Amino acid sequence: MEVYDFYNIAIITSVAFASPILAERLRVPAVVVEIVAGIILGVSFLNLIKNSEWVSFLSALGLIFLMFLSGLEIDFNLLLKKENVFRPLIYLSISFSLVLLITRLLGLDFIYAILLTNVSVGIVMPTLRELKIETSNFGQVGIVTSLLTDFTTMFLLSIYVILLTTEGGILQIALPFGIFTIFILSYYLGRLAIWYFPDFMSKWFEEDPMELGVRGSIAIIIFFVGVSYFLGVEAILGAFLAGTLFSLTFRSGEVLSRKLFGIGYGFLIPIFFIQTGASTKLIFDFSAIYFIILLLLIAYTVKIFPSFVVFGDRIKALSFGILQTSKLSLTIAAVEIGFKLGLISSFEKTNIILFTILTSLLSPTLFKFYTKKYEKLID
Amino acid sequence: MFLIFGSGRVAREIAKKLDDYLLIVEDRSLAEKLEREGFKAVWVDPEDLINLPLNLPLKDSTVILASNLSRNLKIAEIVKGIARDVIAVGEKPEACSIYSEMGISKVCGTAIAATVLSEVSELKRRYVEVKIDRYNEGQNLKDLDLGDFCTILSVIRDGKLMKPHPELRLKKGDILGVLCGREVRYTKHPFEEVFVVLTEEKNSEKLLKEVELFKSKFQSHVLFMHKIGDTLACTTAEPENPNPVGLDEAIRIVKEFRVKPDLIISDVGKKDDSLLEETTSIAPLLIAKGKNAYEKILTIVNTADPYDLLNAAVSLGISCKCKILFLDVSQLSLLSKFTETPGLEIKVSKGNQVIDAVKEARSDYDLILVSWKNDVGNIDFGILKKIIFDTQASVIVV
Numbered sequence: 100m101e102v103y104d105f106y107n108i109a110i111i112t113s114v115a116f117a118s119p120i121l122a123e124r125l126r127v128p129a130v131v132v133e134i135v136a137g138i139i140l141g142v143s144f145l146n147l148i149k150n151s152e153w154v155s156f157l158s159a160l161g162l163i164f165l166m167f168l169s170g171l172e173i174d175f176n177l178l179l180k181k182e183n184v185f186r187p188l189i190y191l192s193i194s195f196s197l198v199l200l201i202t203r204l205l206g207l208d209f210i211y212a213i214l215l216t217n218v219s220v221g222i223v224m225p226t227l228r229e230l231k232i233e234t235s236n237f238g239q240v241g242i243v244t245s246l247l248t249d250f251t252t253m254f255l256l257s258i259y260v261i262l263l264t265t266e267g268g269i270l271q272i273a274l275p276f277g278i279f280t281i282f283i284l285s286y287y288l289g290r291l292a293i294w295y296f297p298d299f300m301s302k303w304f305e306e307d308p309m310e311l312g313v314r315g316s317i318a319i320i321i322f323f324v325g326v327s328y329f330l331g332v333e334a335i336l337g338a339f340l341a342g343t344l345f346s347l348t349f350r351s352g353e354v355l356s357r358k359l360f361g362i363g364y365g366f367l368i369p370i371f372f373i374q375t376g377a378s379t380k381l382i383f384d385f386s387a388i389y390f391i392i393l394l395l396l397i398a399y400t401v402k403i404f405p406s407f408v409v410f411g412d413r414i415k416a417l418s419f420g421i422l423q424t425s426k427l428s429l430t431i432a433a434v435e436i437g438f439k440l441g442l443i444s445s446f447e448k449t450n451i452i453l454f455t456i457l458t459s460l461l462s463p464t465l466f467k468f469y470t471k472k473y474e475k476l477i478d
Numbered sequence: 479m480f481l482i483f484g485s486g487r488v489a490r491e492i493a494k495k496l497d498d499y500l501l502i503v504e505d506r507s508l509a510e511k512l513e514r515e516g517f518k519a520v521w522v523d524p525e526d527l528i529n530l531p532l533n534l535p536l537k538d539s540t541v542i543l544a545s546n547l548s549r550n551l552k553i554a555e556i557v558k559g560i561a562r563d564v565i566a567v568g569e570k571p572e573a574c575s576i577y578s579e580m581g582i583s584k585v586c587g588t589a590i591a592a593t594v595l596s597e598v599s600e601l602k603r604r605y606v607e608v609k610i611d612r613y614n615e616g617q618n619l620k621d622l623d624l625g626d627f628c629t630i631l632s633v634i635r636d637g638k639l640m641k642p643h644p645e646l647r648l649k650k651g652d653i654l655g656v657l658c659g660r661e662v663r664y665t666k667h668p669f670e671e672v673f674v675v676l677t678e679e680k681n682s683e684k685l686l687k688e689v690e691l692f693k694s695k696f697q698s699h700v701l702f703m704h705k706i707g708d709t710l711a712c713t714t715a716e717p718e719n720p721n722p723v724g725l726d727e728a729i730r731i732v733k734e735f736r737v738k739p740d741l742i743i744s745d746v747g748k749k750d751d752s753l754l755e756e757t758t759s760i761a762p763l764l765i766a767k768g769k770n771a772y773e774k775i776l777t778i779v780n781t782a783d784p785y786d787l788l789n790a791a792v793s794l795g796i797s798c799k800c801k802i803l804f805l806d807v808s809q810l811s812l813l814s815k816f817t818e819t820p821g822l823e824i825k826v827s828k829g830n831q832v833i834d835a836v837k838e839a840r841s842d843y844d845l846i847l848v849s850w851k852n853d854v855g856n857i858d859f860g861i862l863k864k865i866i867f868d869t870q871a872s873v874i875v876v
Contacts, residue, residue: 175858176856176858179858290860290861293832293833293836293861294836294840294861297833297836297840298837300830301829301830301833303829303830303833304829304830305828305829349830349832349833350830350831350832350856350857350858351830351831351832351855352830352831354828354829355829355830
């Protein structure tokens with residue numbers, strides 16, 4: 100480890116510390132501040148954060164943790180209730196079909212369909228909570244839709260990456276799908292562990308000086324990431340499946356979740372976002388503006404149009420569609436993966452990140468404005 | 479409508495508190511006098527009581543018997559089974575037990591009867607305050623029988639709140655806090671009507687063991703559902719060689735007859751979601767695994783509406799070790815309900831709710847109570863069914 104690695108990490112951790120404080124004052128998500136700070140301190144302007152092996156390693160770990168926590172956040176208790184899923188499923192199906200059609204017509208890669216469909220649960224939930232409508236029918240449909248969309252898009256991304264990165268015979272193509280077999284096996288093993296060793300398993304979720312739960316969780320994440328590499332699958336799929344496995348098997352466990360979120364959002368994940376910003380090269384020209392406007396148009400169209408099918412009411416439909424257009428962390432994670440695989444260029448990466456930041460600011464603001472204006476009509 | 483039989487003080491007090499009533503008086507002049515005083519009263523010929531069902535709209539009325547014991551019993555014989563409900567007002571404890579034997583709802587203690595009846599009959603209010611007058615002065619609290627639907631929660635004397643001890647001697651001016659409602663009846667007689675459904679012959683002994691437990695502990699009236707040939711039969715006596723019957727078939731019959739038992743005891747081992755759902759919508763289901771006694775009981779509070787579950791837990795938990803596992807901290811607000819129940823241990827899940835529930839359920843319990851609603855605690859139905867069917871303990875699914 101070189102001295103400049105420490106400088107790099109010192110700058111990044113300082114930014115990570117200051118971001119939430121600044122974000123609170125500016126009333127924007129902390130992730131936005133982290134990316135913008137990264138852009139200012141990175142190659143585009145000050146060039147203070149340089150690329151290094153250590154930063155890349157921590158950033159990769161941050162992405163793995165982000166994917167793990169995204170899987171962990173999926174509330175299967177909500178998703179597995181038939182009455183909850185019907186409307187969100189219709190909404191998602193129409194939205195995704197529409198985005199597929201538009202991206203195909205524009206000759207864009209499939210990853211755009213995923214990026215434009217994806218939604219940030221981290222924005223939808225707090226926005227609904229802020230307006231105290233999260234328990235209303237509208238709020239519940241909104242939360243389930245965003246969870247379902249998150250799960251589906253990340254799942255599709257994983258499958259797409261598998262199909263892109265594997266070549267050869269049937270065995271070579273089938274091998275990466277082995278990760279799903281391991282997932283299912285692990286799920287049943289987890290249930291058996293709960294049933295036959297509840298005393299041991301309960302230690303994972305209680306206050307324990309040895310932090311058995313944290314150690315076990317990290318071991319599971321690394322196991323899934325390792326198996327992913329072995330089977331030729333992207334690490335993010337392994338991490339996402341590990342989080343989903345946790346959520347599906349254990350369903351709850353606030354103490355352990357808090358600790359894992361602490362490690363993730365308190366240390367590793369900000370490094371990923373700051374590094375993403377730092378490695379983004381901003382180029383201002385008309386083509387960039389045109390590209391961002393085009394993305395915004397498509398994003399709002401594919402989210403607002405299907406809401407009219409789900410909600411007959413014009414105001415509900417509009418506000419629902421606007422909120423579902425919010426994008427953030429997972430979209431940026433997907434952009435990073437797309438860039439790494441050569442599916443999107445540096446120009447596209449930069450502008451999709453800017454587009455993501457714009458939706459994360461624009462959508463909740465518009466939603467709040469619209470909802471407050473027509474308060475009585477929302478419920 | 480309320481048909482009040484009687485013309486005395488109690489009958490008039492009750493009438494004053496009700497809107498839609500009719501006083502039925504056996505003395506013509508007294509009926510006329512009451513009418514002049516502004517009461518709605520009619521005279522019936524005491525010799526013609528047998529024709530009461532023809533002359534009065536009994537089917538749609540609640541009959542309140544507020545006369546003396548012999549008249550009340552005579553009228554009860556006639557109207558019972560025809561009137562929508564029959565409530566007797568009695569003063570002496572022996573009268574109350576006679577009414578109980580006849581299967582008549584009763585409110586004993588005439589001075590408080592009027593207030594309580596007027597509230598309870600239509601359940602306008604759940605909490606009633608009754609002032610003790612000279613008629614009940616000197617009585618012990620235990621001698622005031624408020625019937626199946628009401629219970630005394632508190633006694634206020636000279637502005638001070640007192641614990642309602644059974645031996646407490648009442649004074650004039652005492653205020654009784656009375657709580658009325660369906661759950662009160664359940665607390666007093668939690669398992670009065672019990673249906674038994676044997677689904678497999680080999681489990682007969684196990685099932686009957688637990689039926690006996692309920693009979694001895696709760697004086698339950700037991701109805702055995704079994705088959706004679708192809709026909710489903712119901713008997714109050716234990717059949718000698720009972721033929722098994724499917725729980726689904728038994729439930730269909732119970733539903734057709736629109737009866738609502740307090741408990742269904744069965745040996746069912748089939749993990750059939752819809753059958754469990756249908757059964758528990760009618761009554762709690764005890765899946766009997768042949769326990770000789772319920773010495774250790776666990777209640778897993780996995781529902782947001784846990785009153786039935788907790789009432790059953792408290793009823794069963796008297797005189798044994800009973801643990802209540804709350805899966806959510808917010809449910810602790812219900813705790814005040816049980817603070818005075820002896821032998822009760824409260825635990826709140828702090829780690830993982832599913833694992834905590836499994837850990838407890840797999841411990842050495844004789845009986846586990848869970849809710850099929852399962853809307854609190856994130857226990858998935860696969861694990862819930864394992865708790866119900868694969869543990870050593872008998873399980874009551876509410």
